Amino acid sequence: MKNNSINKISLIAKKIAKAKLNKQKVDSVDVSSLFNEEDASEIMGRLEEGEFIKRREKKIKNIEKTKNEDWENLLLKLHPTPKKNYLLYFSRIAAVLVLSLSVYYFYDKQPEQTIQSNDLTNEDFVFDEKDVLLKLDNGKVEVISADGSKTLVDSEGKVIGKQNGKQIDYKSVKKESVAKELAYNVLSVPYGKTFQIELSDGTKVHMNAGSTLKYPIQFIKGKKREVFLQGEAFFDVTKDPKHPFIVATDKLNIRVLGTSFNVSSYEEDAQVNTVLVEGAVCLYSKADAYNKETSVSLKPGRKASWKKGSEVIKIKKVDTSIYTDWRYGKIRFKHMQFRDILKKLERHYNVRITNTNEELANQSFTATFDIETIEQVLQSFDKNYKLTYVINGDRIQIK
């Protein structure tokens, strides 16, 4: 059931109720946005019908007769009073068994597109098949070669950072002046590679393959520390309670004070996942301003997944290493559908995979790979589940 239609139904119901209580004809209310003519006339007819109201009233009476009793029975079921000797024994097991728990987080407001002015824009996306690219504040794009080193300068020629191999450091560079306005760099990591950045506040960001991060060259005192991510990255945020650190993804913001966590928000994935290793983070809709009461807080060892387009965030206790071991070159997945595994493999091995086997796409697998080649990975799938594949350069076809 889409929430959208629930909203509509609630609104229409209010209008009809008003009309009814105002002695107006209920069919003065327009329901055509939800119902066809036939349904509409059935609804209006029944709502006007005295018999319909009488029947409902009779049922209500029947229900209310036992309402208190039912409530008490419900309470008994919710708070069972177990015998004492069971209690100790069971409470331990319960703690182990209660591993997963859902939290439903609903965006109350319509997700209006309130794009923050500094947000990632289409122009920020510069992608290269094989090289890491850095877009400077003046719009110039530099190729970062993984075995070279480079001194990075801003539009005025001042040194802002140093690149050394697969790492850029903005922190240890001595600043000639304190920045007054935020200037951004955008780093894009192609498929098959990862990259590390140390931001000006010492926060370490490890970016996974196929990801883009936009961040200020220098954070400004008194302003929140905000970066924009598409793709996946592991953040080890330097503690600074006065300056909250915010990772903005497509629709979801993650707000932290100082902690380490992993965010995965690939455009091609159906979910945005946040896994917290230590500390505390809050998640809230990008359309809203941060509000302590309506944001969802996450504890260490938990994963929050938000299915794009839904109004629900699910929280689950997880083994965080499954979600963060990519930093050590591993690919890990647990009960993951083959269709999603393919996306992971594409990013890790920089290949394009097409799969026409629908049944296989829905199969779930659990595995860890690190030094295997893509062919060896496919072979191991073949052992568990018969599949045929053709590798043609960076194109792979699975049937």
Added chain:
Amino acid sequence: MKPNNKQKLTLSKFKNMYGTYHSSLIIFAEKYVQDLSLAKDIVQEVFIKVWEKDVVFLSQNAVKSYLYTSVRNKSLDYLKSKEFSVKKQLSPLEMSILESDSYFEKELLMEEVSRLVHEAVNTLPYKCKEIILLSLKGLKNEQISEELSVSINTVKTQKRIAYQKLRPMLNGAYVFIAFIFN
């Protein structure tokens, strides 16, 4: 994971939710299973689930959406169960109607209207309420006066009072849904 206390479904919020939706959900479930006592069981199960899963709702519509959808799913599960099939077999056509979104939306809309009207009328003083309820059932003033053995003038006066009292609610100045987020 326990979200912070403000978000947590406290017993009082839960009770409020139960108070607001319990009857409507049963009536709604009955539209599927055609058996009031069974409908009661289904709704009871849904409320247990809400509590045990520690579901956090951040809007009234979210509550509605979750509760009604859960009741529908549980009702449909029952209709497909062996337990039910020994009693009665629904034709594929009947089943497809019950499973359709439009059936869900229709029944939900009608129940919402009834619930809102019922709640508004319930805020009226007893005598007003009695008269308005009969009037909503389509009874004319004369019929109401006969039914309650009061004069026609009393009926008219009470009706006037009732609409005076209902008007602020109708204009939206008064929230006539018992919000659980107060």
